[in-house]
Amino acid sequence: MNNVFVLKSISLFILFFLIGCTADTETPDDERIIQTVDIEFDQKFVVPSSVLTFRLRGTDRIDIKGAKVKFISSTEYEQTVTSKENLKRVNGDHGDVIIELPVEEGFWARTSGNYNGIIEVTLFDGIGDLAIGTLNNIFLEGVSDVTPFVDTVPGGTYFVNESIEVQGANFLRPEEGTTWATVSGRFTPESNSSFDVAQVKIPVVWNESRKSANFFVDPKAFGVQLGRFSGQLSFQNELRTGEVFVGNQQADFQFEIQQSLLAKFAESSGSRGQRIDLIGRGFVGENLSDDRYGMVLIFEGTFEFNDGTPTLDLTGSKAIRRPPDSVTSDQSAVISVWYDVSQGELSGIGAKPGLFKGTVTPLLIDERGEQLGFGWTGEFRVLPTKQMVFIKYLPGFSKALEKYGISNVEFEIRKKILSTTNRDYKSVNVEFVEEPPSRFIDFATIEVGGPDPTGMNKFGYDNTCNVQEDKCKDTDNLYLADYLGGLNSNSAAEYNTLYGGVFIESFDYFSQQLTPTNKDASPDFDRILGPFMRDLGGDPVLGTEYPGGDRDIEIGAAINLVSAVIANTVTHEVGHSLGLTFTAQDRLRASTVFHNQRPCDWCIMNSGSNRPFEQRGELVEGIPIFNALNQEYLNEILPLPSGL
Secondary structure (H helix, E strand, O other), X not given: OOOOXXXXXXXXXXXXXXXXXOOOOOOXXXXXXXXXXXXXXXXXXXXXXXXXXXXXEOOOOOOOOEEEEEEEOOOEEEEEEOOOOOEEXXXXXXXXXXXXXXXXXXXXXXXXXOEEEEEEEXXXXXXXXXXXXXXXXXXXXXXXOOOOEEOOXXXXXXXXXXXXEEEEEOOOOOOOEEEEEEEEEEEEEOOOOOEEEEEEEEEEEEEEEXXXXXXEOOHHHHXXXXXXXXXXXXXXXXXXXXXXXXXXXXXXXXXXXXXXXXXXEOOOEEEOOEEEEEEEEOOOOXXXXXXXXXXXXXXXEEEEEOOOXXXXXXXXXXXXXEOOXXXXXXXXXXXXXXXXXXXXXXXXXXXXXXXXXXXXXXXXXXXXXXXXXXXXXXXXXEEOOOEEEEEEEOHHHHHHHHHOOOHHHHHHHHHHHHHHHXXXXXXXXXXXXXXXXXXXXXXXXXXXXXXXXXXXXXXXXXXXXXXXXXXXXXXXXXXXXXXXXXXXXXXXXXXXXXXXXXXXXXXXXHEOOOOOOOOOOXXXXXXXXXXXXXXXXXXXXXXXXXXXXXXXXXXXXXHHHHHHHHHHHHHHHHHHHOOOOOOHHHHOOOOOOOOOOOOOOOEOOOXXXXXXXXXXXXXXXXXOEOXXXXXXXXXXXOOOXXXX
């Protein structure tokens, strides 16, 4: 909870720093069912610096400690992988498991890269094996000589940063090293003095084939000015292990650079922090520090505010220059409906709803000057703020459901959590999703995991702590990209509370049987989850049991209870990140009031002691609500678009 007095009040200390059951609920190894998983593996050729990469599909819910990779042919050997560098997840700390096995760590010495047989991958935790996948009839060809050959790079007229597909042989995969093109020659701009390009290395980028790759008109070598280059190319492969193979040369390479352009905005409107895709040609990313080139967009025109504030003049010297948030290619870039926070105030084109009318022109910059491109002319409407919230389920969440005996109905629980959180915020412009929202650059994230990382058995904590006037309260929700989870240094510095999120292993605090002296425990917890929890003498839900089994009603009740308690915790913690609970003086100076000072029945922002288990689990009649002051505040800062 984003709350100063949590750490000072003994009664709330008991509530949030719970003494939960710590009994070992792991299933014994001999009773485990080892999950069978599919493996994605697409390599056929192996060089001395290759990294064998395995993606294990359907492993996003498995909480693992390591992996074993077994090679079975005429002989057999096994490698264990436990390091974070080689054992990853596709999305950082969630998603499918990725195993990376550098061949120099055993495979190359045993096989010289040549292999014909079976590859078996097993995932394990601290107790034993969890999942296994098998690749049959795998044939790998070892290639010791990876001298590159590149067909002629064609000349012509190109945009800055344009990709030119080239053919050849022995192009390197990114994890193996880099295929380089070394450029030498002379560039003659249309309006400046010519200059030498001397031995500048440009990466030739892997294109999913040993025989095809992409050469770029790299501004690091050629700059961004209109003009003509004439010179030579030479190629080499530099392996990750440091070995270099010198390839062929191209004696004559000539081309011209043409003017960049912004053709259109992919969207005609967007709210603060929303992603806007830009389409054009000749875009370059910002690299003004090392190679001294980049691109800004010049917004010139007017901005008409919806609230009647005088129209903003953005013409001439008042025009706004803003770099894109990212450039994905010479043809596409991304810019958010940007905003800045300073002294508790918003600024930037996304600060207030309104309409921009005018032109947006790309301006390319290098150490020799500026190059103006062709601009886009039109209108773009800034909409009222929308807060997106990504519910991020960690592998520990799935493992924790095993504790309650309901891991086989995780899909139903997550579906219910999503519908419940969206129900709780349906009157304002907030949306909860289970995947990072693709249309927003700035969005809140709340992690839902198993154990409390602090070991204090808390239910949940908003550790975002956007320090504002020395207080951890985000009045008016100025910050859209709060991260309720992981380690937050601001929160640690202010309140000695490092980790945030929702921790579902702590919910057994409500069991009367497991915490018999706890006044907050409820017989409903044992009644509903007792049939499935091993610690309460129950039998876990089987994968084939729901729906359609003999225990459908009991399982449905467990789904409703667990999803409601989790959703209640999520909506409460997200409320903190939005600046709740709100008081009249918060806009003058952020207060240290984080819960309703006058508790009300079913109110989401009541303190924990005023949110009884029966309400958290929605076991009695009623629906969670915000009190009148909090609802008025949310309506003001996050109003629904007109017509909804």
